Amino acid sequence: MLTLLVQNRYAVTASVLFAVGFLHVLLHPDLIRKVVAFNIMDASVFLLLASRGTVAGRAAAILTDGGADPSRYVNPIPAGLVLTGIVVSVSVSAFSLALIQRVYGVYGTTDLRRLLEAMKKRGE
Amino acid sequence: MPFVWNLPFFCIFLCMIAAILLSLGPRARLAWGVSFGVAAACALASLVFLVRIARADTAFAYTMGKFPAPFGNEIKGGPLQGLFGFVFSLVMCLCLLGGRTDFFADVDEKKTGLACVMLCMVLASLFVLTYTNDIFTAYVFIEISTIAACALVMAKDSGPTLVATVRYLFLSLLGSGMFLFGLVLLYAVTGHLLMPQLSAAVAKLAAAGERRGVLALSLGLMTAGLGVKSAMFPFHRWLPDAHGSATTASSAVLSGLVVKGYAVLLILLYVRVFTLDTVRALRVSDAVFVLGFSGMILGSVRAIGETHVKRMLAWSTVAQVGYIFMGVGLGTGAGVAAACFQILAHAFAKPLLFVSAGRLSAVSGHEKQLFALRGSARRAPLAGLGFGVGALSMVGIPLFGGFAAKAGLALGSIPDGTKTAVALGVLALSSVLNALYYLPALINVWSGAPAEASRPGRDDACSAAILLLAAGVLTLGLRFGPVMDLIVRGLALV
Numbered sequence: 001m002l003t004l005l006v007q008n009r010y011a012v013t014a015s016v017l018f019a020v021g022f023l024h025v026l027l028h029p030d031l032i033r034k035v036v037a038f039n040i041m042d043a044s045v046f047l048l049l050a051s052r053g054t055v056a057g058r059a060a061a062i063l064t065d066g067g068a069d070p071s072r073y074v075n076p077i078p079a080g081l082v083l084t085g086i087v088v089s090v091s092v093s094a095f096s097l098a099l100i101q102r103v104y105g106v107y108g109t110t111d112l113r114r115l116l117e118a119m120k121k122r123g124e
Numbered sequence: 125m126p127f128v129w130n131l132p133f134f135c136i137f138l139c140m141i142a143a144i145l146l147s148l149g150p151r152a153r154l155a156w157g158v159s160f161g162v163a164a165a166c167a168l169a170s171l172v173f174l175v176r177i178a179r180a181d182t183a184f185a186y187t188m189g190k191f192p193a194p195f196g197n198e199i200k201g202g203p204l205q206g207l208f209g210f211v212f213s214l215v216m217c218l219c220l221l222g223g224r225t226d227f228f229a230d231v232d233e234k235k236t237g238l239a240c241v242m243l244c245m246v247l248a249s250l251f252v253l254t255y256t257n258d259i260f261t262a263y264v265f266i267e268i269s270t271i272a273a274c275a276l277v278m279a280k281d282s283g284p285t286l287v288a289t290v291r292y293l294f295l296s297l298l299g300s301g302m303f304l305f306g307l308v309l310l311y312a313v314t315g316h317l318l319m320p321q322l323s324a325a326v327a328k329l330a331a332a333g334e335r336r337g338v339l340a341l342s343l344g345l346m347t348a349g350l351g352v353k354s355a356m357f358p359f360h361r362w363l364p365d366a367h368g369s370a371t372t373a374s375s376a377v378l379s380g381l382v383v384k385g386y387a388v389l390l391i392l393l394y395v396r397v398f399t400l401d402t403v404r405a406l407r408v409s410d411a412v413f414v415l416g417f418s419g420m421i422l423g424s425v426r427a428i429g430e431t432h433v434k435r436m437l438a439w440s441t442v443a444q445v446g447y448i449f450m451g452v453g454l455g456t457g458a459g460v461a462a463a464c465f466q467i468l469a470h471a472f473a474k475p476l477l478f479v480s481a482g483r484l485s486a487v488s489g490h491e492k493q494l495f496a497l498r499g500s501a502r503r504a505p506l507a508g509l510g511f512g513v514g515a516l517s518m519v520g521i522p523l524f525g526g527f528a529a530k531a532g533l534a535l536g537s538i539p540d541g542t543k544t545a546v547a548l549g550v551l552a553l554s555s556v557l558n559a560l561y562y563l564p565a566l567i568n569v570w571s572g573a574p575a576e577a578s579r580p581g582r583d584d585a586c587s588a589a590i591l592l593l594a595a596g597v598l599t600l601g602l603r604f605g606p607v608m609d610l611i612v613r614g615l616a617l618v
Contacts, residue, residue, distance in 0.1 A: 034294050041301045052312045092269045095271050103286045
């Protein structure tokens with residue numbers, strides 16, 4: 001059991017981080033913390049991807065004078081996916097933060113429960 | 125390769141170019157005109173493509189960029205994709221037309237251009253989710269579609285729409301997170317991202333009986349992720365607020381199209397990547413079946429209690445999406461074909477209802493409560509007729525698209541003995557429930573006070589949209605056979 005955990009330590013860490021982020025986004029009422037938690041969730045997936053794409057003893061897939069022998073390099077696709085994922089994650093975070101700012105401007109709070117109370121009070 | 129095979133790519137590209145140009149900030153009317161023109165051009169191009177590909181009865185992979193498979197990016201076109209592409213762009217065009225007046229009234233003039241950017245991006249992502257052959261590209265466009273859809277909800281920029289957007293956004297992000305995790309797990313065990321190669325690798329694993337747990341987990345996560353985004357029960361809580369509070373065009377686009385894009389991707393995943401046999405073997409289809417019919421019942425029950433017309437329509441979307449998932453959950457070719465037909469039928473009927481309801485509410489002093497709409501159909505008869513056609517289609521009266529979808533679902537459930545009774549029972553119950561809220565609403569808008577002294581101004585764009593959407597609903601109801609035949613042929617080539 002323990003060997004299995006150690007062998008899959010990246011996958012295990014990623015799953016734990018994913019669960020932490022997931023539950024936080026789902027359950028925590030504060031919107032800013034939701035954004036942070038969403039970033040943790042994404043980072044866990046990037047960790048899993050990056051760990052799957054690594055082979056010990058091989059270099060990053062950048063052509064230097066070492067020649068084009070593919071057996072010397074790791075698979076570059078996971079790195080590309082992480083990069084794309086980061087771009088997506090950054091844009092979604094930016095959008096969420098802008099939206100939260102707008103909500104704060106209207107209701108003066110970033111707490112989802114108080115937000116719903118404020119809405120009820122205003123008869124919306 | 126015939127030139128027409130380029131059209132799907134051109135459609136995607138046109139939408140994205142238009143979105144980029146629109147972000148330069150043209151005047152409101154010009155921006156609306158550009159996005160309408162783009163949607164119309166895409167509808168036309170998709171129609172030409174559909175006719176040619178259906179006649180050729182073939183499917184093809186289209187390499188994007190210089191890298192061939194298994195490294196590069198591809199889109200795949202076939203009759204089914206052509207059909208979805210055509211219907212999605214046509215309905216988008218009609219939603220824009222029908223919601224035109226409300227759109228200019230509800231959206232701040234300085235922000236109309238940006239709202240049009242989002243409409244173009246929604247159409248682009250719908251095309252990509254339909255045509256893509258690369259699962260990571262699908263993920264990227266799921267996110268693009270999410271942001272664009274959220275922006276469309278908040279386009280009205282009032283307190284309640286902002287809060288609805290916040291809730292929609294965070295649930296959607298959970299959905300994307302789950303999809304991404306499932307995708308990475310699948311990549312980890314197969315080493316591929318292009319669907320054909322993935323499919324071969326999954327088939328090999330499934331045949332050898334290896335990695336069943338990872339495959340099931342990955343499929344489950346991707347199903348749940350897409351389920352959250354298309355409001356599958358029990359992930360539907362965000363939908364009524366978001367779709368019920370947005371402006372008419374946004375509600376119509378979101379309810380009629382955006383939730384369908386994810387459902388189409390789910391069907392592609394099930395049929396092209398995992399194949400229905402594997403999905404059934406992993407028992408995921410059974411879960412989808414149960415969630416599908418739960419949504420059908422719950423959505424209708426909640427719609428009965430609504431007094432706000434747009435929220436009622438939004439709850440009905442939860443129920444109608446349930447039909448799609450029930451069809452997919454049957455796990456048979458016939459069930460999935462019926463789900464595809466339901467996607468098309470609902471893509472016409474729900475925007476028709478939203479556009480008609482928008483017009484009925486416009487002639488009643490912009491009131492959205494059902495009792496305030498009493499007699500409104502006498503002041504706007506065409507909108508009343510449109511509302512009637514949409515409502516009868518939802519209830520499942522023969523002659524309308526909704527009936528054909530239900531008939532397809534019922535027939536599709538027959539090969540599977542245990543699911544037949546459940547499916548037929550739920551279909552019957554849900555039809556009764558649909559009738560319980562659609563018919564009173566329909567009677568309500570037609571009865572009561574005759575036309576008021578101050579007759580409202582005409583809205584020709586809205587009338588044209590209502591006529592064409594109603595024609596779509598009737599066409600699907602009357603030409604059930606040929607459309608179903610096209611779907612079945614398309615599914616075989618997916």
